[in-house]
Amino acid sequence: MAQLLAVAKYLNKLYEEKHHCGMDQMRMHKMMYFSQRESLMISGKPLFNGDFEAWKYGPVLKAVRTEYSRGDMFSGEYGELSEEDAKLLREVFERYDEYDSWKLSTLSHAESSWVKAREGLEPDAPGNKKMSLSAITVDATKEKLRRKGVVFA
Numbered sequence: 652m653a654q655l656l657a658v659a660k661y662l663n664k665l666y667e668e669k670h671h672c673g674m675d676q677m678r679m680h681k682m683m684y685f686s687q688r689e690s691l692m693i694s695g696k697p698l699f700n701g702d703f704e705a706w707k708y709g710p711v712l713k714a715v716r717t718e719y720s721r722g723d724m725f726s727g728e729y730g731e732l733s734e735e736d737a738k739l740l741r742e743v744f745e746r747y748d749e750y751d752s753w754k755l756s757t758l759s760h761a762e763s764s765w766v767k768a769r770e771g772l773e774p775d776a777p778g779n780k781k782m783s784l785s786a787i788t789v790d791a792t793k794e795k796l797r798r799k800g801v802v803f804a
Contacts, residue, residue: 653736655701657729659683659715661737665744676719677708681755684710684762684787686743690736691784691791698736703782705768707775709759710782762790 662682666674674682683703690698703710718724732740747755759765764786772778793803 652697653699653732654730655683655699655712655714656718656725656727657732658686658699658736658740659712659718660725660729661732661740662686662744663725665741666748669748673724675752676716677752678755679715679719680711681709681752681759682743682747683712683715684759685747685755686740688762688787688791688794689739689743691788692795693739695788697784698739703764703787704779705765705782706779707777709756710762710765762787763793764790 659679662679663674666672666678680703687698687703690696701712701714703712747758750758764782767786768780768782769778797803
């Protein structure tokens, strides 16, 4: 299993190589979420340890948020990614890179794991309830079926 910040650092590297600047924080959180979901969809296992919180604009990882607030994000040594993990991240990056941060936020709001963790909150309420890994796994299963052409009502 990859280290959470090693995953974020790699995604940021992919973004820098393509766009010549660092990835904004909102995009990073959503790309991390979609990477975790993709891993659960493909292997049935999480890509990294870390709890997403259901914030107003979608899933957030506090460790990633802290990294952005330090000012020298992803400058540390976080361990190496396996080639399999790097391949998964490249695929997720290519799938979602065309969408801006706000569109990614909107996409994350359609995830039942985020909706479930936000139950009882007003749409504009901050919220920080943890999103369960089992609920993200359900989202992964739905995505797998959607890619096979199954339509959900």
